[in-house]
Structures are given as C-alpha cells and as structure tokens.
Amino acid sequence: xxxxxxxxxxxxxxxxxxxxxxxxxxxxxxxxxxxxxxxxxxxxxxxxxxxxxxxxxxxxxxxxxxxxxxxxxxxxxxxxxxxxxxxxxxxxxxxxxxxxxxxxxxxxxxxxxxxxxxxxxxxxxxxxxxxxxxxxxxxxxxxxxxxxxxxxxxxxxxxxxxxxxxxxxxxxxxxxxxxxxxxxxxxxxxxxxxxxxxxxxxxxxxxxxxxxxxxxxxxxxxxxxxxxxxxxxxxxxxxxxxxxxxxxxxxxxxxxxxx
Amino acid sequence: xxxxxxxxxxxxxxxxxxxxxxxxxxxxxxxxxxxxxxxxxxxxxxxxxxxxxxxxxxxxxxxxxxxxxxxxxxxxxxxxxxxxxxxxxxxxxxxxxxxxxxxxxxxxxxxxxxxxxxxxxxxxxxxxxxxxxxxxxxxxxxxxxxxxxxxxxxxxxxxxxxxxxxxxxxxxxxxxxxxxxxxxxxxxxxxxxxxxxxxxxxxxxxxxxxxxxxxxxxxxxxxxxxxxxxxxxxxxxxxxxxxxxxxxxxxxxxxxxxxxxxxxxxxxxxxxxxxxxxxxxxxxxxxxxxxxxxxxxxxxxxxxxxxxxxxxxxxxxxxxxxxxxxxxxxxxxxxxxxxxxxxxxxxxxxxxxxxxxxxxxxxxxxxxxxxxxxxxxxxxxxxxx
Numbered sequence: 001x002x003x004x005x006x007x008x009x010x011x012x013x014x015x016x017x018x019x020x021x022x023x024x025x026x027x028x029x030x031x032x033x034x035x036x037x038x039x040x041x042x043x044x045x046x047x048x049x050x051x052x053x054x055x056x057x058x059x060x061x062x063x064x065x066x067x068x069x070x071x072x073x074x075x076x077x078x079x080x081x082x083x084x085x086x087x088x089x090x091x092x093x094x095x096x097x098x099x100x101x102x103x104x105x106x107x108x109x110x111x112x113x114x115x116x117x118x119x120x121x122x123x124x125x126x127x128x129x130x131x132x133x134x135x136x137x138x139x140x141x142x143x144x145x146x147x148x149x150x151x152x153x154x155x156x157x158x159x160x161x162x163x164x165x166x167x168x169x170x171x172x173x174x175x176x177x178x179x180x181x182x183x184x185x186x187x188x189x190x191x192x193x194x195x196x197x198x199x200x201x202x203x204x205x206x207x208x209x210x211x212x213x214x215x216x217x218x219x220x221x222x223x224x225x226x227x228x229x230x231x232x233x234x235x236x237x238x239x240x241x242x243x244x245x246x247x248x249x250x251x252x253x254x255x256x257x258x259x
Numbered sequence: 260x261x262x263x264x265x266x267x268x269x270x271x272x273x274x275x276x277x278x279x280x281x282x283x284x285x286x287x288x289x290x291x292x293x294x295x296x297x298x299x300x301x302x303x304x305x306x307x308x309x310x311x312x313x314x315x316x317x318x319x320x321x322x323x324x325x326x327x328x329x330x331x332x333x334x335x336x337x338x339x340x341x342x343x344x345x346x347x348x349x350x351x352x353x354x355x356x357x358x359x360x361x362x363x364x365x366x367x368x369x370x371x372x373x374x375x376x377x378x379x380x381x382x383x384x385x386x387x388x389x390x391x392x393x394x395x396x397x398x399x400x401x402x403x404x405x406x407x408x409x410x411x412x413x414x415x416x417x418x419x420x421x422x423x424x425x426x427x428x429x430x431x432x433x434x435x436x437x438x439x440x441x442x443x444x445x446x447x448x449x450x451x452x453x454x455x456x457x458x459x460x461x462x463x464x465x466x467x468x469x470x471x472x473x474x475x476x477x478x479x480x481x482x483x484x485x486x487x488x489x490x491x492x493x494x495x496x497x498x499x500x501x502x503x504x505x506x507x508x509x510x511x512x513x514x515x516x517x518x519x520x521x522x523x524x525x526x527x528x529x530x531x532x533x534x535x536x537x538x539x540x541x542x543x544x545x546x547x548x549x550x551x552x553x554x555x556x557x558x559x560x561x562x563x564x565x566x567x568x569x570x571x572x573x574x575x576x577x578x579x580x581x582x583x584x585x586x587x588x589x590x591x592x593x594x595x596x597x598x599x600x601x602x603x604x605x606x607x608x609x610x611x612x613x614x615x616x617x618x619x620x621x622x623x624x625x626x627x628x629x630x631x632x633x634x635x636x637x638x639x640x641x642x643x644x
Contacts, residue, residue: 069267076271189282190275192309192322192332199268 001111001171003057005045005079006100006131007038009070010121023225024090034070037116041177043187044146045114046078056080060103062096064088068203075198076190082201083107087208092218097130102211104135110172112153117142117176125176132174139174140167144181264563265331272328276335279308280343288340291469292614295462297422298469302346306377310336310347315359319367320375326504327566330511337515338522341618342469344515348508349418349470350374354381357429357446357501361489366448370427382420384430384449384475385498387413392631394431394498399477401432401447406484408432408447410455414475416625421458421473425451428475431494444494448486455480466618503576505626506583507569510562513586513622517558517593520615521551524597527604527612538600547596554589562586577639584632587622594619 011017012031020026034042042059049055058081059074061067071082085099104110113135118125125141132139144164145156151171156164158178179185190198237244237251252259262270283304291298305311313329315321322328329351337344355374358367358381373379390396399412410432414420420428427450434445449456461472489497525548528539538544562582568575594616598605605612623629637643 069271072267072271073274076275189279189308190271191307192272192275192313192324192328193317194309195268195271195275196322196324198271 001052001055002107002109003045003048003055004060004104004110004113005038005042005057005074006113006115006127007042007059007061007070007074008035008116008119008121008127009033009061009063009067010035010119013120017227019225019227023222025225032066032070034073035116035119035121037118037120037177037179039074039116039187040179040184041114041116041175041181042074042077042079044177044181044184046188047182047184048148049078058082058107060100061085062087062091062099062208071203072195072198073190075201075203076194077188078194080201082203083206084203085206085208085211090222091208092220093124093126094130094219095213097127098134098213099208099211100127100131101134102213103206106211112148112171113137113174115174115176117178128174128176135172135174137172137174138169139176140169141176143175143177146175146177146182265327268324269328269331272324273331273335275308276310276332277338279304280336280339284336284339284343288342288469289608289611289614292340292342293468293608295464295468297346297460297471299422299424301343302380302422302424303377305336305343305347306375311350311377312355312371312375313351315355315371315375319359319371320373321355321359321371325566326507326569327563330507330562330566333508333511334515334518337512338519340469341512341516341615341621342467344512345418345467345470345621346380348505348512349382350377350380352505352508353383353501354419356504357383357488357497358448360500361446361493361497362448365485366488370448373426379424379426380419380422380471381426382417382428382473383501384414384417384420384428386416388415392628395442395444395495397431397433397442397444399430399432401430401434401445403434403484407481408434408484408486410447410449410477410480410482412477414473416461417473417475419471419473420451420475421460422471425458425471425473427451428456429488430475430477431498434491434494437492443492444498445491446488446494446497447482448488449477449480449482453480453482466621502626503579504569506579506632507562507565509622509626510558510565510579510582510586513583513588513590513619514555514558514562516615516619516622517551517555517586517590520590520594520597520612520619521548521555523610523612523615524548524551524593524600527610528600531602544600547600551593551596554592558582558586558589577636580627580632580635580639583627584629584636587619588629590615590619590622 009032012033015030018026045057049057057079059079060083062085115128140155142157143155144158147154154168156166159165237247309322312321313324317323333348401408401410429446430449433442435443437443455478457476459474529537531538565578565582597612598616604610
C-alpha cells in the first residue's frame with residue numbers, strides 16, 4: 001500500500017520570530033524544521049512500513065525551495081520517495097490542500113494519507129480537512145490509536161476530558177495524528193547511513209502552476225501579523241498578610257476578572 | 260557557527276548528531292563521569308546512529324562518508340561529552356582505521372561489521388610504560404614459531420582495549436631486526452580473551468572518565484601467523500599513518516569541546532547578574548567571549564581545511580599536526596575562560612563546564628603531545644634541515 005505523509009516545514013520552536021512588512025515573518029537566520037506532529041506521524045508511518053514489507057512511505061509537501069532540506073531530513077529517517085510541490089508565495093490552507101489533492105490524484109494509487117493534527121506555525125488544523133474534502137475521502141483528527149484490517153482502518157481519537165472515540169473508516173482516508181499515536185512519542189534520529197541514502201533519492205518536483213488548480217480563490221488572506229502584547233511583569237503586594245490577601249482578592253476580582 | 264561551506268549532507272549530519280548528543284548523551288554524561296562508568300548501552304546507541312565506521316565502505320557495514328563528515332560527527336559528540344567522543348574517535352581512528360586501511364579482505368570481513376555497529380570495539384596497542392613519545396623504543400616482542408606469533412610485553416593507556424565489548428587489539432611489536440640494525444616493528448591482531456592476553460581497566464582518571472582505558476599484558480600469548488596486519492615490518496609506517504588520521508579526530512574533540520564550553524559560558528554569562536546587569540555585558544567578560552568565539556572559528560577553519568586536504572588525497576601530515584596542536588590548545592584557553600566566567604559555580608560538579616575543564620587536558624597529551632606536534636611541524640617547515 002502507498003502511504004503518504006504530508007509534512008510541513010516550520011520555524012524551529014526556539015526560533016525568535018520577527019515580523020516583516022506587517023504581515024510576513026522575517027526568514028533571515030531562522031532554523032527550519034519539520035513540524036513536530038508531522039515528524040511523529042512520519043515515525044509512526046515508518047514503523048508501519050517496518051511491519052508490512054509491501055508498504056511504501058512517500059513524503060509530500062507544498063513549500064518554497066528551502067523546504068527541500070526538510071524533505072531530505074524525512075528521507076534520511078527512512079521514507080522512500082518524496083514529492084515537492086514548489087510554491088513560493090504564501091498560500092491559504094484550502095489552496096495547499098487542493099494542490100496536495102491534485103498531486104495525489106496524479107499519483108493514482110494512494111492508501112492512507114497521514115498528517116500531523118496541526119502545524120506548529122499557524123496551528124490552523126485545516127489542511128487535512130480540506131484535503132479529505134478535495135479527495136472526497138473520510139478524515140479523522142486528533143488520532144491517538146490506529147489499527148489496520150483488510151480493507152479498513154479502526155482509529156481512536158481524543159475527545160474532551162480524556163475520552164476516546166473509536167471510528168471505523170474505509171481506505172483511502174486521511175488520518176491527522178497527535179503525539180502518542182500508538183504510543184509513538186519520539187521520532188527516530190536520522191542515521192548517517194540514512195542521510196547518505198537520502199542523498200541519492202530523487203525528489204519529484206512539481207510546480208504548483210502545473211497542477212491546474214489556478215483560479216482557486218483563497219478563502220483566507222493574511223491582513224496583518226503582530227506579536228502578542230508583552231506580558232506585564234509580576235506584582236508583589238506588600239503589607240500586613242490579612243490586608244494584602246484582601247487586596248489580592250480584590251485585584252483578582254476587579255482587575256484580572258478571574259474570580 | 261557559520262556552516263556556509265558545508266554540503267547539505269554534512270549539515271544534516273551535524274544536525275542529526277547534535278540532536279542525538281543532546282538527547283541521549285547529555286542526560287547521562289555527568290553520572291557516567293562521576294562513576295567512571297563505560298556504557299555498553301550508550302556505545303550501542305552511538306553505533307545505531309552510525310558513529311562507528313563513518314568513513315568505511317558500506318560493504319563492511321560503514322556509512323561511506325568523507326573525512327570531514329567524520330570530523331563533524333566527532334565535533335558534535337565532543338560538544339556534549341569528551342568521554343563519549345573519545346570512544347568514538349578512538350573507535351574509528353585507532354580501532355576501525357588501521358583494520359580498514361591495512362587489513363586483508365578476510366580480516367576486514369571478520370572484524371569490521373560488528374565494529375561498525377558499535378557492538379564491539381577494537382584498540383590500537385602502541386604506548387608502553389617506557390615507550391611514549393619515543394614509539395621506536397617499543398619493548399613488546401612477537402616471535403614467529405610454528406606459524407604462531409608468541410607475544411610478550413605490556414601496553415598502557417590503550418583506549419577501548421578493556422571494555423566488556425573490546426574484541427581485538429592491534430599490538431605493535433618488535434618482530435626482528437632490520438638490515439640497518441633498527442628494530443623491525445609489525446602490528447599483530449590479538450583478540451581479547453586469547454590465553455596469555457590480560458587486560459586491566461585503568462581507573463581514577465582525571466578526564467575521559469567514562470571512556471575505557473586499559474593496561475595490557477602479554478605473557479607467551481599465541482595467535483596464528485595470519486593475524487599479522489598488513490606486511491611484516493610495516494608497523495612503524497602503519498602507526499605514523501594511523502596517528503596522522505587520529506590527530507584530526509583529537510583536533511575535532513578540541514574543537515567540539517571548545518564549542519561546548521563556550522556555549523555554556525555564554526549562556527551562564529547572560530543569565531548571571533552582578534551589580535544589576537548580566538556579567539556578559541562587562542567588557543572584561545565580553546572580550547573573553549569574543550576571544551573564545553574567534554579562536555573557535557579559526558580552529559574550525561584550520562581543521563576543516565586539513566580534512567579537505569585528506570579528502571583530496573593531498574599530503575596532510577603537517578596540517579593534521581597543526582590542527583591537533585591548535586584545536587587542543589584553543590580548548591585549553593576556552594575552558595580556562597569558561598570556568599573563570601562561571602566563578603565559584605564553575606568549580607562545582609553540578610556545572611558541566613567543570614567536566615570540560617578536566618577533559619581538555621588529555622588533548623595536549625594523547626596521540627602525540629603538543630611538544631611532539633611542534634616537532635612534527637618544525638620538521639615539515641624545514642627547521643632541522
């Protein structure tokens with residue numbers, strides 16, 4: 001079965017982000033990584049492949065040329081193939097999903113399509129839904145458990161208060177996984193041998209213009225980007241304990257409005 | 260760190276080994292050091308990611324990478340822990356290296372795969388109690404009788420020779436006299452566990468406390484004639500070549516250790532406040548950090564040049580000696596500054612910089628002292644001719 005793992009290149013979680021021209025991230029000096037949820041689900045997909053010799057894991061991403069380094073990292077972990085849909089401009093989630101869907105249709109034979117439950121840059125959690133919609137296949141989000149049977153998959157998804165919902169789906173389908181899917185919490189390290197092998201794998205490059213999805217009207221546009229307001233520093237309430245507690249309660253009620 | 264001149268693969272190797280060293284080595288380094296404990300488990304993990312046999316052809320289980328990639332990997336391990344870097348550097352340069360470069364097909368097939376997996380370690384038996392810088396004073400002998408080498412003598416300070424997974428030692432021994440009257444030296448493979456071959460782990464070390472260091476004793480130890488490495492009488496030449504390669508790895512340990520100590524010092528100096536400001540803002544400290552950063556970049560440029568010369572097949576003996584000398588001495592200055600910046604806390608084991616301070620000292624002594632490096636360089640530049 002052909003397993004696809006959708007990955008997204010995002011700034012490192014420790015990167016210091018600066019805003020450029022009011023609505024872009026200044027990309028200078030940013031270290032780029034694979035979005036951590038995508039990395040976990042890639043690890044999970046690789047483990048599935050190790051248990052099923054007829055499974056093939058292909059990475060797919062939409063992104064600018066710099067995204068290639070993230071694809072190479074994924075290949076170094078052990079994915080066999082990769083598709084890079086090159087797009088330099090900012091695209092909304094629906095357009096990205098349409099591009100992914102069209103590329104997958106062109107590939108023809110896809111089974112389970114994995115994504116992380118969200119990318120850690122914009123935390124939108126939208127692409128996998130649009131992708132399933134474009135392909136007219138089922139999708140489940142927040143997946144924490146995954147079992148495969150003959151022609152179907154049985155997944156468990158996290159819902160409120162730690163409860164789990166069990167869902168049976170047909171294949172093909174889109175699975176948006178969370179950390180801990182089948183107890184997979186840590187991605188593997190890319191081995192030196194893996195890095196060497198990855199170097200030799202050709203990445204299939206597709207220009208987004210060649211996918212024939214032009215004219216797709218963006219449903220979301222970025223108007224403005226701003227940093228969250230700086231947190232005010234803490235306050236110490238001085239004075240007699242009985243008095244200062246009264247003052248604390250007053251502040252919590254009247255200023256912070258949490259009581 | 261400016262890595263603009265590296266290939267994508269080399270950058271990926273750095274990133275992957277850095278993640279590994281921070282994730283797997285950093286959490287246990289202090290405790291292993293404290294208990295002088297060599298970790299079989301961690302060595303295996305280092306093998307799994309590919310830290311052994313980096314430059315070895317995949318046909319023998321290696322990764323088939325170039326020398327610069329190997330040096331970057333050692334640098335990244337040393338950035339976190341000198342002991343594990345020692346296991347890796349000695350494992351590759353002194354254990355795997357001579358077998359790979361001088362061994363015959365049968366010897367390579369027999370020993371290399373498990374060495375490359377990090378399941379076993381090979382060692383290079385050169386130094387003796389009375390033959391340090393003067394390796395030609397080797398006293399260990401190997402006599403050939405009835406197609407058996409009979410070995411007698413002892414070795415000291417041999418890295419990776421006495422661990423639970425040490426599998427074989429390449430022992431430099433006198434095998435006769437040359438026509439010019441000098442001793443004929445040859446290397447002989449002696450598997451650990453051979454009767455008459457005893458190892459004793461050396462304890463109470465100042466540095467590299469979780470790497471394995473052994474004292475070796477040979478008492479009428481017999482191995483088959485076929486255990487000769489390369490040709491008879493090539494021992495001295497093999498040793499010199501092995502040490503040239505080894506110097507690059509020791510230099511990488513100096514470079515990586517410098518980088519690690521510098522980062523610790525920078526972090527601490529920004530967090531530590533005195534007189535109401537971070538101590539990194541005092542010019543006296545800022546200039547220390549500036550000097551450290553400058554020397555580290557210079558060391559890196561020199562060492563990487565040496566690796567590129569080796570990759571290109573150019574003579575690199577002089578620049579290898581320069582790299583070993585410079586990188587190890589830079590680390591001496593860097594750790595000195597780094598502990599000074601930590602003040603009293605730098606003297607305590609709770610702060611990793613203390614370990615870097617101790618681990619550095621080997622680098623100006625092992626695999627040719629700084630004095631021997633200066634001798635090698637002075638010969639190359641023509642001082643004595």
